[in-house]
Amino acid sequence: VDATALRLRSEAESLRARTMAVLKIAFLSSAVLELFAALGVAMIAVYVGFSLLGExxxxxxxxxxxxxxxxxxLLLAPAFFEPLRELSAVWHDRAAGEAALKALDTLAAGGLSIQGAADVAPAxxxxxxxxxxxxxxxxxxxxxxxxxILDGFNLDVAAGEHLALLGASGSGKSTLLSLISGLAxxxxxxxxxxxTALADDSAHALRASMAWIGQRPHIFAGTIAGNIALGRPGILRGDVTDALDVARLGKVAAAYGNxxxxxGGIGLSGGETLRLAIARAAxxxxxxxxxxxxxxAHLDAVTAAEVTESLLSLAKGRTLIVATHDPLLAAxxxxxxxxxxGIVMREAAE
Structure with a gap:
């Protein structure tokens, strides 16, 4: 607990320093540009006023x-200086874009590669x-x-078997899923x-038969049907309806319509978001x-039970591997x- 508290305090202090550094630049740049725009309008007002007085x-x-x-x-003056105000917003957008590019460059230089990433055509x-x-x-x-993290790890999952990986956070459960999917x-x-051995030349085709369902699946701005189909070729309206039935999401889809x-899923609860991810896979x-x-994770007992039933419906006749802390799901x-x-213990489950 003490170590976690110290780490949290350090991260909070780092966030505070970085946030204030960004806000300082933002306020200074906005203030300077607004100052010039305000001075420009004021000078025009002074000129017009003294001109009308004959001075x-x-x-x-x-x-x-x-x-x-x-x-x-005077009415046109603020519009004339409007581009100067817009320059502030555009400059901040540029700074945000440069920060995003820097983060991407850092990730690209990290060393980890995705197997089969060169294959971009549908497989x-x-x-x-x-x-x-x-x-x-x-x-x-x-x-x-x-x-x-893993040293000489061995695992056999039978065809169509449903396996739960249990363990403390950081024990390597999510890492195992990433390795199986070729994401690491x-x-x-x-x-x-x-x-088929998972390699660069086979990973893309193997991933075509996989679905990844995480804690926080991303939801795009658009309809529920569009978020399920994701523009994939060959998916018909009937396929989307069947997927909604598997995920027990029909009532939600009917309520939203088009x-x-x-x-980011604004409008959906956490459980509905996860069931939407299950419908995508279906x-x-x-x-x-x-x-x-x-x-x-992070779901109440009733919602977790609904997501579990949807996941099991999807997994019928398929191989399922779940990393979880939920004993009810594992059961x-x-x-x-x-x-x-690093110690692997197997136990039977009914």
Whole structure:
């Protein structure tokens, strides 16, 4: 608890310092640009005023300004300086874009690569039925200077089996899912899925038969049907309806109709968001493997039970691997495996 409190305090202090640094630049830039715009309008008002009083007799093409012309110029002055105000917003957008590019460059230089990432064309599934999955002496570390997270790890998942991975946070459950999906490369050993070795030339086709259901699936701005189909070719309206039935999301979809959701799932609860992710997976005609990372985390008991039932409906006849802390979800699996500090303990489940 003390270590967590110290880390939280350090992170909060870091966030405060970075936030204030950004706000300082934002306020200074906005204040300077607003100052120049305000001074510009004020100078025009002074000129018009003294011109109408007869104190200034220059600056006009013919004769002196009258009241109508002076008021017209004053009304146009703020619009004339509006681009100067807009420059502040555009500058902040540019700074945000540069920060995003810097973050992407940092990620690109991190070293971890996604297997089969070079394949961008739609891939045909490499498996035609629920496959067995075998991990053989798998080693993994995030960086060459870091210790091994997995060392000589072995795992056999039977075809169509439902397996729950249990363990403390940081024990490697999510890492195992990333390795099986090819989102992270093995440091040593190998993974075989349905008799096909997971490698750069096979990962893309193998992933075509997989679905990843995480804790916080991203919801795009658009309709529920659009968020399920995701523009994938060959998905018909009937397929979307069937997927809604599997995810038990029909009533929600009927209530929303064609009204769009907000970016990030604004308008949906946490449980509805997860069931929408399950419906997305159900729309994949090649789906044979389901990888779920804490699908019931942060949900109340009733909602977690609904998500569990939807997930099990989707997993019928398919291979399912779930990383979870939820004992109720784990109890519904065929088998559980506990992964703690590199020690693997197997226990049977009904």
């Amino acid at each position: 200034i007799r220059f600056g006009t093409w013919v004769g002196r300004l009258d009241l109508t012309e002076g008021l017209f110029i 045909a599934s490499a498996v035609v039925e629920a496959p067995a999955i075998r991990l053989e002496n798998v080693d993994f570390r995030y960086d060459a200077d870091e210790p091994l 490369p093995c440091t040593g050993g190998g993974i075989v899925i349905g008799g 009204r769009p959701l907000g970016e 729309c994949n005609p090649h789906l044979r493997i389901i990888l779920a990372d804490e699908p019931t 519904r699996m065929h088998r559980t495996m506990r992964v703690d500090a």
